[in-house]
Amino acid sequence: MLKKVKEEKYEFVIDTMQMFLKPSVEAMWAMKAMEHAEVYFNASKQNLIDLSDLDILCSVDPKFLKLTPHDDNIYKTFREEFPDLKVDKLDEDQLKSPEAKQKWRPFCEKFKGVVEDYSFGTLLRLDHGGEYSEENSILVTRIQFYAIELSRNREGLNDCIRSKYKPRPKNQ
Secondary structure (H helix, E strand, O other): OHHHHHHHHHHHHHHHHOOOOOHHHHHHHHHHHHHHHHHHHOOOOOOOOOOOOOOHHHHOOHHHOOOOOOHHHHHHHHHHHOOOOOOOEOOHHHHHOHHHHHHHHHHHHOOOOOOOOOOOEEEEEOEOOOOOOOOOEEEEEHHHHHHHHHHHHHOOOOHHHHHHOOOOOOOO
16 A cells, blocks of 8 residues: 555646646545644644644644745745735635636746645645634645645734634643
């Protein structure tokens, strides 16, 4: 199975460059993307500082949350290229319609070789005020996730998460 995942991963990277995902590949990446989403929203992870058993968005003021070493560049470039995109509530067409793909593709490619795993599949919440769920999640590239979540963090949209959701209790 590991070999198949590696083959699918390679196929995925090629397909994401073209911004088209095969349904079977998208399903496999959805599992991996869910792990990433849980770390960002609700899960535990060891980092340079001990973030184990902390819910990142639920525990840290999102305005001060650093997602990558390139946050400033990602946010600046995103807002230059998508100045009117409202990131509070998104729909699939804003990210995956043929017209949207034509706009997103050049943006994403600017981060090739800059942001690690920029083209990997990552779950994104459609509505900033909700948690990850089947209805409120969409699979996007990692750089799209960073661009939108950085905007939500810096523009104060994710502030509601801290009051609405509480960190999960530490597992003993």
